[in-house]
Amino acid sequence: MTSKKEWIAMLLAGGQGSRLYTLTRKIAKPAVPFGGKYRIIDFPLSNCVNSGIDTVGVLTQYQPLQLNEYIGNGQPWDLDRLSGGAFVLPPFQRSAGSDWYTGTANAIWQNSGFIERYDPKYVVILSGDHIYKMDYGKMLAFHKEKGSVATIAVLEVPMEEAPRFGIMNTNPDLSVYQFEEKPACPKSNLASMGIYIFDWPVLRRYLEADDADPNSSKDFGKNIIPAMLAAGEKMYAYPFDGYWKDVGTIDSLWEANMDLLNPAVPLDLYDPSWKIYSRNPVMPPHYVAPGAMVQNSMVTEGSEIWGTVDFSVIFAGVTVERGAVVRDSIIMPGAVIHSGAQVEYSIVAERADIGAGAVVGSRPEDMDDKDKWGVTVIGDCVRIGPGVTVEPKSMVDRDIRGV
Amino acid sequence: MNVTDYKMMGVIFSNMHDDSMGDLTELRTVGSIPYGGRYRLIDFTLSNMVNSGITDVGVITKLNYQSLLDHLGAGRAWDLSRKRGGLVILPPFSRTVAGGAAGIYRGSIEALAGRLDYLRSVDARYVCLSDCDVITNLDFKDVLARHVETGADITVLYANMEMRPASRDLAALETGPDSRVLDVTLNPREGGSMKVYLNMVVLNRELLIKLVESCYTHGEYSFTQDVLQKRLRDFHICGYEVRDFCVRVSDMQSYFAANMALLNPEARAQLFPPERPVFTKVRDEVPAKYGLKAQVENSLVADGCVIDGRVENSVVGRGVRIGRGAVVKNSILMQGTIVGEGADLNYVVTDKNVVVRTGRALCGYTTIPVYLQKGFSV
Secondary structure: OOOOOOEEEEEEOOOOOHHHHHHHOOOOHHHOEEOOOEEOOHHHHHHHHHHOOOEEEEEOOOOOHHHHHHHOOOHHHOOOOOOOEEEEEOOOOEOOEOOOOOOHHHHHHHOHHHHHOOOOOEEEEEEOOEEEOOOHHHHHHHHHHHOOOEEEEEEEOOHHHHHHOEEEEEOOOOEEEEEEEOOOOOOOOEEEEEEEEEEHHHHHHHHHHHHHOOOOOOOHHHHHHHHHHHOOOOEEEEEEOOOEEEOOOHHHHHHHHHHOOOOOOOOOOOOHHHOOOOOOOOOOOEEEOOOOEEEOEEEOOOOEEOOEEEOOEEOOOOEEOOOOEEEOOEEOOOOEEOOOOEEEOEEEOOOOEEOOOOEEOOOHHHOOOHHHOOOEEEOOOOEEOOOOEEOOOOEEOOOEOOO | OOHHHHOEEEEEEOOOOHHHHHHHHOOOOHHHOEEOOOEEOHHHHHHHHHHOOOOEEEEEOOOOOHHHHHHHOOOHHHOOOOOOOEEEEEOOOOOOOOOOOOOOOOOHHHHHHHOHHHHHHOOOOEEEEEEOOEEEOOOHHHHHHHHHHHOOOEEEEEEEEEEOOOOOOOEEEEEOOOOEEEEEEEOOOOOEEEEEEEEEEEEEHHHHHHHHHHHHHOOOOOHHHHHHHOOOOOOOEEEEEOOOOEEEOOOHHHHHHHHHHHHOHHHHHHHOOOOOOOOOOOOOOOOEEEOOOOEEEOEEEOOOOEEOOEEEOOEEOOOOEEOOOOEEEOOEEOOOOEEOOOOEEEOEEEOOOOEEOOOOEEEOOOOOOEEEOOOOEO
16 A cells, blocks of 8 residues: 555546547547647646646556556656655456446546555546646535535536536535536536545445446546435536646647737746646757748747748747748648648648648638538648638648649 | 676766856855756656666765755666665765864765765676766767777767867867877866767776776875776777767856757757656646737747747746736746746846846846856846
8 A cells, every 4th residue: 555645636638639630640639739849738737737636546447558658657747756656547347347448437436446555545537638726636626525425516508508518506505406518408518627526435435336327428428417416415516717628639739739829818828836737859959941931930949930920839849931821720740841831720740741732721701601611630640731721710630742 | 798797877977167157156055056947957868878778877076965855866766766776876985184073075986985884785797987067968888889899998978169278177088090098188278179088988897996006095086087087098988979969058158159059950869869858856836827918939838838928039937927018038037036027037046036126127148147046036
């Protein structure tokens, strides 16, 4: 038995993120690059360590190679500890048979042995697909103060968007009396952020009971929370008022990156007391050449900018050649935009190569039919030949020969 | 030959040439002088050693080495935080001929004499000695291969450089057709193109221990003067030419030039080849952010910067802020410098955390850049 911890975190990072299409063809969603030098999972991991959580189980299943390598021993997040630290937890075989993680609750249940090793009072359940900065310590204080056994972080969303979320209906003291998954007529606009704190002994009971139920879909939102409410467990909604974004779709991923360029968006990455840690690239500072123009953009070390970059997020080791134009786009690590190419409203994935004079995506204002407009995505390592035009809203996952 | 027969260890002298650097080393060692926006000078020789397969590196310090310790830590950033070997910081012991206070050694031989215990403790056949004043990217395995091939006792590294007359702290080599070193001259009066000794050598470890013992008992302390010059005829000393990008920092003027050299794409390609990365301490900075009116040309910009003004021909270190309407030209801004709105800098070197307030103007010249010391506020 290892030492007892007051709380530990379990990070659900096994999802495929199928709505990111080609971006998650070879990597799990939490490993998708974000914000110039991060991957999505850096946000919950950094939140954990900044909140004082020193033990994090990362549950992986879909395409785990890159995620495993990225997390490694947890050192970049200061999670290489003598007792505890970061652990990658894939499904494993046991004497009574083995199974993939069949749902979020099942994934935690299958790892109850891991949790028991630390005998924690509280378990924080997180997901690996949200961009936000949050002090889980404050949430735990709230949980204790209310005498809650299950606390769910909630965000006020516009009422018209509420039907897209899991909605918590609360009493004035923030105790939850009802949970509704994507209600057609929402009674409240408090959306679940997918962040839970449970009293572990209580959660353990419900997970065990849920596991025995063959009709359950083994999901926190669909099964565990309703079961706890039905049994009258004390459940509270913890209101969060900072920036939070689910980056599960191409559009939301693009928007969340662009939010970093907007001074009005309350997500301050420059706060030294709440740094977002990541595995840093080993590259020289980026270079901006004579004649280049860079405005309203983020640029990461190792890049070489010879062309024009406007309203874009440029990751490490990107080359934008002379005469190339990148606007309103996200260019992921190692991609090359050759001379004269034009990339607009696009996500260009890792090590993709956009040939000279190619035209990728377009601005909505340049479209005759606005309905055909959308963010264009070029998959990782895809080569777009010289002079090729890639229509807006396309999703390119194989090479296109030049003209 | 067995792989272990080629095993090499490294010894780095962090404080050699401290005196010639002036203000830059007032509060730090030569090894911890910031360079190229995100590096310290020691990163280059340390990364070269690591990329050459060296896993035992001792760093001999002297004075003012707090910043060096902060930077190196346990050596993790260079993958030198090991159970077997790895990075060892060697603060000097008081065992000088002069009998002075701890650490007041006069040259590398005397420094090594104080730390022979380390040299004796590592099981490596060869030693690579290096100061921190030279910036280049090379594979010491190639040097060792040549060393073995020529049968030299000592292989010294040099580069052809254009030097000013009466350059200080400089040793020039004369080599024969078989690359054998024929003469070593110190601080030559004449300027011009010369084979400049890079303060890096490769030799057999046992030989080094013997040399240190011999010099020490004869009251000698300098590797350049007492080994390379005095014992030139006693040993087979060969030169190894570094042909790729290679610059030497010996004073403010050369420091300025060495930074500006990085604005050349060819120089960067040679100094930062992807297969031999230059490691440095991780600071977890955010990517640099360019504002609505930013205008940047021919400049290197590190992570963590927020740029709203104009920058030309400059090297901008980590976390520098440049306000709206500010103009920065031909300057080196070290980590954390803040340039206020409308300020105007030309040929300026700001040390760490300098603040140039709104509207201030400073102008130097390429040979005499204006230098603002650490934490200074204008």
